[in-house]
Amino acid sequence: MHKKALNILIAPDKFKGSLGAVAVAEAIARGMHKQHRAHHIVRQPMADGGDGSIDLLAQLGQLTQHTTQVNDPLFRPIEAVYYTQDDTAFIEMAKASGLALLAKQERNCLNTTSLGTGELILDAIRQGFRKINLFIGGSATNDAAIGIAQALGYQFLDQDQQVLAPIGGNLERIASLKKNEESPDIDEVKFQVVCDVNNPFFGESGAAHVYAPQKGANAAEVAQLDQGLRNIHEVFRAAGLPNIQDLPGAGAAGGIGGGMVAMFGARLVSGIDLFIDWFGLEAKVQQADVVITGEGQLDEQSVQGKVIGGVAQLCKKHQKPLIVVCGQNTLSAAARQRAQIREVKAIMEYAPSVEEAMGRAAEFLETIGEAIEVNVE
Missing domain, CATH: 3.40.50.10350 (Glycerate kinase; domain 1)
Structure with missing residues (x-):
């Protein structure tokens, strides 16, 4: 039989x-x-939005590859890629701001930035792409997206109105934020942030306490980073931006999820749900x-x-x-x-x-x- x-x-x-x-x-x-x-x-x-997700999309789909020079997590120049299809760009943090780009002894998210990811986004916007799918797995950062925001025209100032470098260690020093007059036009750009975690912005289950130790932070540095996230959250609120503390996924990738929602009106989406739908x-x-x-x-x-x-x-x-x-x-x-x-x-x-x-x-x-x-x- x-x-x-x-x-x-x-x-x-x-x-x-x-x-x-x-x-x-x-x-x-x-x-x-x-x-x-x-x-x-x-x-x-399959993929779930973690690092390597856009490589799988590129393998399986008809995407166009773009390469541009950006800053790595420690402000060194590197070549990084992103992909596009129709009016949409697929950008992965790991390509420009990823932990894998750093040697073990270089990993310290007090000093790292998401600036390079912002530069990838800026390149896509300048080329006319109006939908940005940002995959945030594998990041080396805990900067609440202030690096991305600097590339897109924001400045972050201390109490003496001095511009601060967009790194995790400076979050607690930020007193205000402002947009440059020559900021790129992003009003028509729709941001979708793809993540696979539900952590709040700060606190015991937040970005710093849960993920910063994997990115080189010791206990004292975790506490400093968490305080920085609490501070930038207050700065966001004082600027009339939304309250993102309890938004599921706000703490993803060192606060990138929350920062992107607050400053750019991004939509946070579950990576696995997205790929289940796409495939x-x-x-x-x-x-x-x-x-x-x-x-x-x-x-x-x-x-x-x-x-x-x-x-x-x-x-x-x-x-x-x-x-x-x-x-x-x-x-x-x-x-x-x-x-x-x-x-x-x-x-x-x-x-x-x-x-x-x-x-x-x-x-x-x-x-x-x-x-x-x-x-x-």
Whole structure:
């Protein structure tokens, strides 16, 4: 008796530091083809707005690449890219203001700026693009978007009316802000900020306390940065700008989310929801008998606003069995049950070391693809 041919959807995120989402999907599919030739396999590489998201869009879509010279997080000149399609620019903070651009000893978000990201935006606006999709994952900054704002015509002044450099360490010194007379015309520009976290602007769950330690800040510096965020929030309010403290995502990327809403009327959107919509993923889940997703590190965060969480919600909604493939698995059994994940396959079950797991990820994923049982009971 022949087993029924199944529709299998493979929709993974990248395995950070190892393989992009396209390569992950291909490796799993290669393994599955060896064992399940009769099945129909659909690959849909995914992203959630984190760093690398626009590279995936560029791989999968008809985007035009632009390169321009901007400031890196420490004000050094670098070449950075962004992409466009129709009247829309796709800009990623990580390209100009990313943590990966700095050596470990250079990482200190008291000293870093989002200025280069603002210069990418300015270049796009000058070329006539009126919709800006800003992806803010992977940033090196905690400057509440004052670097971006300086590139777009704002100045930030201390109590003596001296212009301050747009870095995290100066947030607490800002007494007022003003727009230059020669500011670029951005009234018709619509900003959409793509993020994958829901943190408030400041406080224990805010930008500094949660993310600054990953960007080189010690406990005293975290406290200073948090005070700076509280201060710039008061400056925004005094200037008649909106209250963004409790806006979900205001604390994303060192306060970029909140700063962009306050100064530019940006709309904050969930990265995974956006990609689900762009890629028509819900329809693909509905058509599938089995869904496979994955990322490098499976943990509690994976099921909250990330690719795996978004795919899991769709599978739960449409009652589809979900298999997760990962590099390393630290997700609790309770969280796995809540997400209704049927099975987890981790590369570390096959690899002798983390180095081997990352260096030979495609090979191990192919092996896992071959080992996955996809019967629908």
